[in-house]
Amino acid sequence: MDKKPVNIDLLFETSWEVCNKIGGIYTVLSTKAKTLQNLYKDKNIFIGPDVWTEDTPSPYFTPSRTVLKEWKAQAKLPYGITVRCGRWEVPGRPIVVLVKFDGLYQEKDSFYGRMWDLYGVDSLHAYGDYDEACAFSHAAGIVIESICDFVGIRDKNVVAHFDEWTTAMGLLYVKDVLPSVATIFTTHATCIGRSICGNGKPLYDYLRAYDGDQMARELNMESKHSLEKAAAHQADCFTTVSDITAIECEQLLQRRPVVTPNGFExxxxxxxxxxxxxxxxxxxxxxxxxxxxxxxxxxxxxxxxxxxxxxxxxxxxxxxxxxxxxxxxxxxxxxxxxxxxxxxxxxxxxxxxxxxxxxxxxxxxxxxxxxxxxxxxxxxxxxxxxxxxxxxxxxxxxxxxxxxxxxxxxxxxxxxxxxxxxxxxxxxxxxxxxxxxxxxxxxxxxxxxxxxxxxxxxxxxxxxxxxxxxxxxxxxxxxxxxxxxxxxxxxxxxxxxxxxxxxxxxxxxxxxxxxxxxxxxxxxAWSYFIEYYVDAFRIALDSARMRATED
Missing domain, CATH: 3.40.50.2000 (Glycogen Phosphorylase B;)
Structure with a gap:
């Protein structure tokens, strides 16, 4: 593996757990932030959901009037999308954009229709948190588009990284409107694998016999699985966190991912x-x-x-x-x-x-x-x-x-x-x-x-x-x-x-x-494991360049 940092002009990473401590993905991102800052000082921008209120503010987010000031002053975001820019209070204090996305719910049917036409994403069987996740990630994609339009990305190396199925619609949106941007999709656990286990079914002895699409129908997970699988296949680089999950992804999502193990700060x-x-x-x-x-x-x-x-x-x-x-x-x-x-x-x-x-x-x-x-x-x-x-x-x-x-x-x-x-x-x-x-x-x-x-x-x-x-x-x-x-x-x-x-x-x-x-x-430590991500950035950028030459 080439240990030299990849030249990146702008690096976005989108997750439901940015400044929002719910599970292990929060730990991945918050501990990785300092090492990314060392490599790409303030060129990396985390994007998360603005699910906070004045009565219950995020304890991890500090707003700033100067962070992305010029972009925010001229940004004309549609559908009532609003943003707050600031710093994530973790080692490295990276730039964060928190996105308010409520206005996207009214646009979901037309958006879902386009994602079906482009990528075959089946949103008809959606329930639970599907709409909320898609509204957020759609809004995050629009924010990425707006920032890229503002700074200009012609002949620049831009990477947009999306974590878990909850951000997959954002990746597909970016793939549609910003084809020159290199995309990475990380599944930290497949929807179907987690559901198989959660329903008491044996996963490991019978993994090679499972068909992801069939199990999605059986477990009433068709929309989430369809979305996750589309993102895995459309991403310029598809990654997961361990060899054991790579085998699972290959079987259930039908694409072998690059392994990027999780470090700690x-x-x-x-x-x-x-x-x-x-x-x-x-x-x-x-x-x-x-x-x-x-x-x-x-x-x-x-x-x-x-x-x-x-x-x-x-x-x-x-x-x-x-x-x-x-x-x-x-x-x-x-x-x-x-x-x-x-x-x-x-x-x-x-x-x-x-x-x-x-x-x-x-x-x-x-x-x-x-x-x-x-x-x-x-x-x-x-x-x-x-x-x-x-x-x-x-x-x-x-x-x-x-x-x-x-x-x-x-x-x-x-x-x-x-x-x-x-x-x-x-x-x-x-x-x-x-x-x-x-x-x-x-x-x-x-x-x-x-x-x-x-x-x-x-x-x-x-x-x-x-x-x-x-x-x-x-x-x-x-x-x-x-x-x-x-x-x-x-x-x-x-x-x-x-x-x-x-x-x-x-x-x-x-x-x-x-x-x-x-x-x-x-x-x-992330100082060692970040090499795997640098390699993923390189793979994604090479794929985006190849796509540009084909076009």
């Missing part, structure tokens, strides 16, 4: 001097909440383990995590264990009784001591139902306690009031036993903070670890467990034994494991 991690103090503060917060719930002061050496991520009960392996913790309980660990499930769900508000108890020195066990926030649907939430089914009551004398945190840990949740990263550093281990995980940022984040982790061979990150280092805690801080379609119980037992190994490790061995975890994370 070390600036999110405290420096070595601050590390012990920050870790101690995190443990204090975690143990205080846990102690307040269970009604007794938990020991300082309590082993704290967690899983986190999107609320996909089977795909993210939350079911397997809970069953593994139950197996750990049966192994009679030598230390008290608190196992957190930090997964946002349909929660109403922080528990007032817990808020009242947190500052108190005298503690009594609260009702429902396994829950930090009130759920709107306690009888149908799969996580709380499974916790209670297994029998985690967090009673006095219980060596293993489970606590469900069903909210976003953004620093203002009403209980922890501490951001996720600032809590992660206080863990002793994490577990991410995913069934469907194209990359797996959560285990990478974990090792970056020096926290050993367990993941599976069905995650892109797990596959990367196996190709990079020896698969032991002592070698790299990670244990990658082989998971398939039909070995659930075996994996649960292996996770439990892995945690028992960490619990039993002495201080010297624990220090070594944490050090090896940090070292592994350094190998996944």
């Amino acid at each position: 070390q600036n999110f991690v405290p420096n070595k001097g601050k590390f012990p103090k920050v870790r101690e503060a995190a443990r204090k917060v975690l143990l205080n909440v846990a102690s307040s719930l269970v009604g007794r002061k938990l020991p300082e050496d309590t082993f704290i383990v967690a899983t986190s991520g999107r609320c996909e009960y089977r795909n993210k392996g939350i079911d397997l995590y809970l069953d593994a913790i139950a197996r750990l309980r049966d192994l009679a660990p030598t230390r008290t264990v608190v196992a957190f499930v930090m997964v946002p769900a349909w929660c109403r508000d922080p528990r007032p009784d817990l808020q009242h108890t947190l500052p108190a020195k005298r503690k009594t066990r609260l009702p429902e001591p396994e829950l930090t926030h009130t759920l709107n649907n306690p009888d149908s939430d799969p996580i709380i139902c499974r916790i209670r089914q297994i029998g985690f009551a967090n009673e006095k004398g219980d060596k293993v306690n489970v606590i469900y945190v069903p909210c976003y840990l953004n620093g203002a949740d009403g209980i922890f009031n501490t951001a996720y990263y600032d809590l992660l550093i206080g863990m002793d281990a994490t577990v991410f036993p995913s069934y469907y995980e194209p990359w797996g940022y959560t285990p990478l984040e974990s090792v970056a903070f020096g926290v050993p982790t367990v993941t599976t061979t069905l995650s892109g990150f797990g596959q990367w670890v196996l190709a990079t280092d020896e698969n032991t805690f002592d070698a790299c801080g990670v244990n990658v467990i082989a998971r398939g379609d039909f070995n659930y119980d075996e994996v649960a037992a292996r996770i439990a034994n892995s945690l028992k190994y960490l619990i039993s490790a002495d201080q010297q061995q624990t220090t070594l494991i944490r050090s090896r975890a940090i070292n592994l994370a350094s190998l996944a």
Whole structure:
């Protein structure tokens, strides 16, 4: 791979998660931003949805009167589209344009018709978030067109990068109106692959027998799949985040993508001097909440383990995590264990009784001591139902306690009031036993903070670890467990034994494991992985130039 930066005059990247923290794509873009800034200082412009109000402003966006001032002053955007220009408050502080797109809904039928005529996109079976995603990405495409018209792109290298199916209509619009612009489409997880797994169907043993179009009809995913497949084929460069998802894309979308693995920005991690103090503060917060719930002061050496991520009960392996913790309980660990499930769900508000108890020195066990926030649907939430089914009551004398945190840990949740990263550093281990995980940022984040982790061979990150280092805690801080379609119980037992190994490790061995975890994370820094994106830029630009000569 040629490591020299590609000459780019303008680089757009569009995502629903720009300044909008929902899932892993936010982490991809926000951590990649600084490295892109180093390569293309302020030539890269992120475009995201303006879904914020004065009462609920984005905590990640700072408006600016000078950013893109000249363009904004003369821009005559149609359909009531409005924009706010500023900076994304992440390392590198890249330029951001937030787009208000409500006016595009009234244009959707004519737009969908043109996309059908040009690219065969079937929007007839659309439902749910399809219209919203397409309205946003259509508006983003119009903004890109407007900026390109303003700066003039004749004989210039312009790349427009679109992430996930939610931005695919924007790519197709740009392909239509700006044929000289090089386009990149990244699928972080295929619509059909995720749906197959989410519906309880085996994906891996039968992948070669699945037809994406047929499964889209069976799973009522025709419009999303049609859109995603069209973008994958029309893009000058089609990418995905791991080899395991590349195989899935080739089968279900019928085009083999370029693999651009996800890196991490070390600036999110405290420096070595601050590390012990920050870790101690995190443990204090975690143990205080846990102690307040269970009604007794938990020991300082309590082993704290967690899983986190999107609320996909089977795909993210939350079911397997809970069953593994139950197996750990049966192994009679030598230390008290608190196992957190930090997964946002349909929660109403922080528990007032817990808020009242947190500052108190005298503690009594609260009702429902396994829950930090009130759920709107306690009888149908799969996580709380499974916790209670297994029998985690967090009673006095219980060596293993489970606590469900069903909210976003953004620093203002009403209980922890501490951001996720600032809590992660206080863990002793994490577990991410995913069934469907194209990359797996959560285990990478974990090792970056020096926290050993367990993941599976069905995650892109797990596959990367196996190709990079020896698969032991002592070698790299990670244990990658082989998971398939039909070995659930075996994996649960292996996770439990892995945690028992960490619990039993002495201080010297624990220090070594944490050090090896940090070292592994350094190998996944964006300073290394950005090369894959540079190669994707080159492929896209070469394709656009070839198209121009053919025309």
